[in-house]
Amino acid sequence: MAEREIVIDSEIVYEGPIFSIETQQVTLYNGQQAGRDIVRHVPAIAVIAFTDDDHIIVEKQYRATIGDFILEIPAGKLDERDFDQPEHAVTRELNEELRMTAGSISRVMGFFETVGFSDAYMHIYVARDLQSVAEAEQLPRDLGESLDLVTMSYDEMKALFDTGQLNDQKTIVAFLYWSYLRG
Structure with missing residues (x-):
């Protein structure tokens, strides 16, 4: 026991x-x-940003922790404004990173990232009906944040998953959820 x-x-x-x-x-x-x-x-959020049922937006960015570039879904940490309503962080991260807003945002799951040594918790959201944010309304990106936005189809993500090239935990969870949605 x-x-x-x-x-x-x-x-x-x-x-x-x-x-x-x-x-x-x-x-x-x-x-x-x-x-x-x-x-x-601190808790965090990540967003599966659907452009349509067959495409999502991912980011390619350099991560010092691994010394390399990685493909990942948009994500960010919660701050004092967000602890009761993580959706605020979703809206902020969509603006900061994708320069978009969403017509609908829904929470689909959450998970502890590395329970062997950390209490880090991540909420996963789906964002749909994406619209561009006017330049005057764009929030500044975090200091040093440099990323390329890539629209990927389900088949492209599946190919990365099948060959072990999809290696970011939150993005793998997002892909598996997307696979579940496709039934």
Whole structure:
């Protein structure tokens, strides 16, 4: 039977704008003690931006964490304005990254990204009926954000998935959801 650990000590050893690192001492089910390092990350959203039933918009951008370019669906972290209504972040990210607004936005799922060491949680939304945002209404992109927008068909995404070239977790989840929709 799975047993809960009991936290006996906890300390934040790093605190930044997006995440903090907490160290814990815990008592295990057998009475032994162990240490835990936990990344506390702000929640995030990601958007499956449909241009029609057979095409979505993905971004190609450089990610320093992997030292390479990656294809991914638009995403962003929640801030204090969004915690009660993550849809606000969806609207903002569509504007900042795609320069679009959506006629409809709906939440389809959420998941913990890496429970082995982090509490990071991501909400996945679908955006449809996309319209361009007038230049005067465009929000600034995040500092250093440089991306190429790519409209991809379902068949193109499936080819990337089938050959292991689709390797961003949220984008894989989006593709699998899209496959589910297509039945």
